[in-house]
Amino acid sequence: MSTDASQLQKRIEDNQGLVVSLAKSIHRKLPPQIGMDDLIAYGQLGLAEAARTFQDDKGASFSTFAYYRIRGAIYDGISKMSWNSHAAKMQTKYQQMATDAMQSEAARNPAGANLQENAQWLGNLTEKLAIIYLASHGEETQHAFQAVADARVQRPEERLENEEIQRLLQSLLKTLSPQEQDLIRMTYYEGLSLKDAADKFGKSKSWASRLHQAILERLARALRQNV
Template sequence: MSGANVLWQKYQETKDEGSWAELVSRYLPLVRLQAGRLALGLPPQVSREDLLQSGVLGLLEALQRFNPAQGVKFETYASLRIRGAMLDELRRLCWLPRALVKQMRELGKAQMALAGSLGREPTEAELAREMGVKPEDLRRIVAEINSSALLSLEETLFNNPAAEAPETAVLEEMAAAELATVIDKLPERQRVVLALYYQEEMTLKEIGLVLGVSESRVCQLHAHALAQLRAMLAEGY
């Protein structure tokens, strides 16, 4: 049994403060790791210390909620909680517009609801009607999602582990395994768009040629995939 497993077992059995403190100390590097990655694009009004403080709260929440019996590695679970806490802090500091986050969630939920009821990918008109917006407003939302750096899978999901420290590579591999489960739930065309764009590094125009659709349609598929992924992750897929 590894040292981490022994420590978890001890804490589960005793709930003593000493074991708790050891767990916090052991996993604090996860907070510094996530803060370091997000700090690269921070605006002047947000400091790395802001991220570290919120990240520690995310770690504490992860320690309280984690259940080893579920078979999920704590590093993966905690990394998502820590990053989520940091992004919540950034939203609180008005960096990422709340309106865009709300619209993205609504788009993801509408996409999932319609795909379930229709048995196919919904059209733009159907999505707009489900969300209660005009088609032109939906197109604006899609454009904003695609242009938002914070929502880019290129940064959050598909970073190249080889270019990072060894511990980062391990976390990326664990996170990728969980994300693969969520991505597999997407409609086939959305999965293809994500694979071609982020893994094969094709342009939207090139993807359109492969799929036989317009570049604007590929842009829509890309935004819908991001929105649906976010919605599924938020709801525990």
């Protein structure tokens, strides 16, 4: 076995516990018909991809790098399963897109960043996750994105505020370019993963991920200015 192959195999062997841990954590949030073995199998695919593509000179540890690949691969696999809960599908889509956002933000926040930079990073990530949540749970997605089954009961004033923010977001989405609107439609409303959407455009997943991040940043700024 070559040195490179040996190193790749060691990364995979050393991180089996991470795959199982993530699979168990995600499994607890899913309907009982979703098997743990399936989640572990999807996680193994993510780990293998992480082992192949990891670059030591980028600053992050392999386990941190692999965490997002494994998590994303598991949710990617779940999204391809055939099951009927709209609320669960909606939550899966949110988790898929959140994983991509977190991975991108982690890449921008090198180890050893100071407290101010960490606070900025957390603020940026929180805003992006809020946009993802709003888009995933938007009212205009009809039955594909119905109200979350386990959502808490809201007071009337809370409901009105949320409805107003949803209307504002839908208005802001219309200001995007046709290509950007197509990406949002495919990934949030049609249920495609970023990779599947990228294939539709004839582009790479990294291209779709970068465009998705740019859209989130613009929407977050616009929403902040209008709320």
